Amino acid sequence: MYDLLSVRRDFPVLAREINGKRNTFLDSAASAQKPQVVIDKIVDIYTKSYANVHRGSYQLSEEITSEYEQARKTVQKFINAKSEQEIVFTRNATEAINLVAFTWGRKFLTKMDEVLISEAEHHANLVPWQMLRDEIGFELKIFKIKDDGSFDWEEYCKLLSGKTKLVAVTGMSNVLGTVFPLKEMISSAHAVGAKFLIDGCQYVVHHPTDVQDLDCDFLAFSGHKTYGPTGIGVLYGKYDLLNAMPPYQFGGDMVNIVTYQATTFDVPPSRFEAGTPAIVQAIGLGAALEYMMNLGMINIYQHEQELTNYMHRRLKEVDGLIEVGTAEGKGGVFSFLIEGVHPQDLAFILDKEGVAVRVGHHCAAPLIRRMGYESLARASLGLYSDQEDVDTFIAALQKAKTFF
Amino acid sequence: MTIEELIENFEFLDSWEDKYRYVIDLGEKLSPLDDKFHTDEWKVQGCQSQVWLIPNKQDDKIFFIGDSDALIVKGLIAIVLMIYNHKSPSEIKAIAVEDIFAKLGLSDHLSPSRRNGLLSMTEKIKYYADIL
Numbered sequence: 001m002y003d004l005l006s007v008r009r010d011f012p013v014l015a016r017e018i019n020g021k022r023n024t025f026l027d028s029a030a031s032a033q034k035p036q037v038v039i040d041k042i043v044d045i046y047t048k049s050y051a052n053v054h055r056g057s058y059q060l061s062e063e064i065t066s067e068y069e070q071a072r073k074t075v076q077k078f079i080n081a082k083s084e085q086e087i088v089f090t091r092n093a094t095e096a097i098n099l100v101a102f103t104w105g106r107k108f109l110t111k112m113d114e115v116l117i118s119e120a121e122h123h124a125n126l127v128p129w130q131m132l133r134d135e136i137g138f139e140l141k142i143f144k145i146k147d148d149g150s151f152d153w154e155e156y157c158k159l160l161s162g163k164t165k166l167v168a169v170t171g172m173s174n175v176l177g178t179v180f181p182l183k184e185m186i187s188s189a190h191a192v193g194a195k196f197l198i199d200g201c202q203y204v205v206h207h208p209t210d211v212q213d214l215d216c217d218f219l220a221f222s223g224h225k226t227y228g229p230t231g232i233g234v235l236y237g238k239y240d241l242l243n244a245m246p247p248y249q250f251g252g253d254m255v256n257i258v259t260y261q262a263t264t265f266d267v268p269p270s271r272f273e274a275g276t277p278a279i280v281q282a283i284g285l286g287a288a289l290e291y292m293m294n295l296g297m298i299n300i301y302q303h304e305q306e307l308t309n310y311m312h313r314r315l316k317e318v319d320g321l322i323e324v325g326t327a328e329g330k331g332g333v334f335s336f337l338i339e340g341v342h343p344q345d346l347a348f349i350l351d352k353e354g355v356a357v358r359v360g361h362h363c364a365a366p367l368i369r370r371m372g373y374e375s376l377a378r379a380s381l382g383l384y385s386d387q388e389d390v391d392t393f394i395a396a397l398q399k400a401k402t403f404f
Numbered sequence: 405m406t407i408e409e410l411i412e413n414f415e416f417l418d419s420w421e422d423k424y425r426y427v428i429d430l431g432e433k434l435s436p437l438d439d440k441f442h443t444d445e446w447k448v449q450g451c452q453s454q455v456w457l458i459p460n461k462q463d464d465k466i467f468f469i470g471d472s473d474a475l476i477v478k479g480l481i482a483i484v485l486m487i488y489n490h491k492s493p494s495e496i497k498a499i500a501v502e503d504i505f506a507k508l509g510l511s512d513h514l515s516p517s518r519r520n521g522l523l524s525m526t527e528k529i530k531y532y533a534d535i536l
Contacts, residue, residue, distance in 0.1 A: 342473055342474035342475060344474040344476070344477060345453075345474045345477070347452075348424070349424065349476075375453070403425060
């Protein structure tokens with residue numbers, strides 16, 4: 001049983017008023033709010049047990065190192081990785097993808113190869129591959145999606161070939177909400193000998209994720225979208241792959257033997273965690289993932305799917321509203337346009353009604369243009385979203401329309 | 405209308421709804437911009453909507469024409485032009501635009517974190533005052 005009222009009480013910011021109105025926060029896809037357990041954990045660490053990690057011959061450092069490594073185990077459990085050695089802490093998902101591009105990519109891609117991505121990628125899973133292509137000279141292929149935003153097997157298979165060395169796609173589009181059939185895509189990719197990277201930023205927030213079952217080679221996601229702190233992200237990689245990759249950055253905490261002449265590097269994951277890491281943020285992320293697992297990912301998924309269907313129905317009531325991205329089984333992300341109303345104007349009025357939505361290209365400018373627009377408004381749901389959020393939002397849209 | 409008259413009119417508007425309707429009305433009344441100016445050259449960067457601003461100089465006075473594809477933003481542009489138009493460069497630099505927007509109760513639109521381009525636009529105006 002998903003106790004939504006109690007869940008909402010776990011997020012103190014939801015109780016504050018915005019412009020004298022109920023806080024109707026519909027921008028969780030950009031960054032999610034934090035539950036009290038995460039806030040408490042952060043305060044607790046700074047109050048009682050802060051020190052640097054992996055240094056310690058003293059109590060505080062030992063304590064915090066154990067907390068930090070425990071957070072890694074929590075991530076391992078959250079995505080069901082085989083070992084915690086497969087979990088690399090990064091600054092965010094963008095850094096996780098860049099890390100793969102500039103270590104695995106530089107070592108294993110040649111100009112004879114192809115990298116395959118979809119039309120629905122966030123800039124973070126597009127620009128790094130463009131930059132690497134310019135450097136190495138491989139071909140960057142982009143498979144088409146259907147006009148309603150849904151996945152197109154034919155287009156995917158058309159571009160997947162023996163030349164494909166890597167498929168890098170979003171698990172769930174941050175603009176369209178489309179959820180890709182990852183497991184089947186991965187097995188087709190493996191059949192042609194390609195590795196598979198999932199940009200899991202949206203996917204892991206809303207779905208139970210099992211990297212062993214999916215059999216993906218890499219998975220990147222960010223902490224702040226999974227109800228954890230900013231400044232922390234995760235790269236999962238199969239251990240053999242990580243172990244074959246050179247370091248990404250150089251400095252302390254990632255080395256084995258250092259002399260003035262030469263250095264040997266530590267094994268993963270510490271090989272990829274140069275310097276003092278985001279200690280408290282990693283521990284905060286651990287607390288956030290524990291929180292989600294306690295609620296149960298399947299329960300979160302079911303709650304959000306119900307609310308997604310409700311939102312979809314209610315959006316249809318708004319005359320002139322175009323929902324962009326209507327794929328079957330989509331997640332709780334709603335990009336839309338109201339005919340005759342600029343998204344920016346709409347956002348001004350929604351804000352006065354206490355409703356937070358995002359406006360613009362959502363860091364996926366080519367996708368927005370491919371769907372035929374320059375700018376869209378987007379409302380997105382989180383595990384704490386409820387029917388009243390949707391109702392307030394729809395009422396605010398109806399009100400906004402009277403201005404234009 | 406002068407900016408003083410606008411401030412007076414605004415005093416009669418109690419709710420944000422009435423203020424926004426008034427701002428939209430100002431936007432609708434703004435003279436249309438010739439299509440040849442709808443180019444990147446005249447675009448003000450850093451906005452979630454498109455904003456264009458074109459400066460002209462007559463004698464020692466500067467005046468601007470502007471436009472946006474968003475209506476509330478266009479109304480805000482009308483107010484900005486009311487504040488700055490037909491002034492000399494030194495007069496432009498002396499204007500405390502924040503105070504005027506505070507009097508209008510529209511201060512939040514000038515905040516640097518609001519990426520609606522209004523702040524970028526006032527900065528661009530000051531830049532033109534410097535170089536023209």
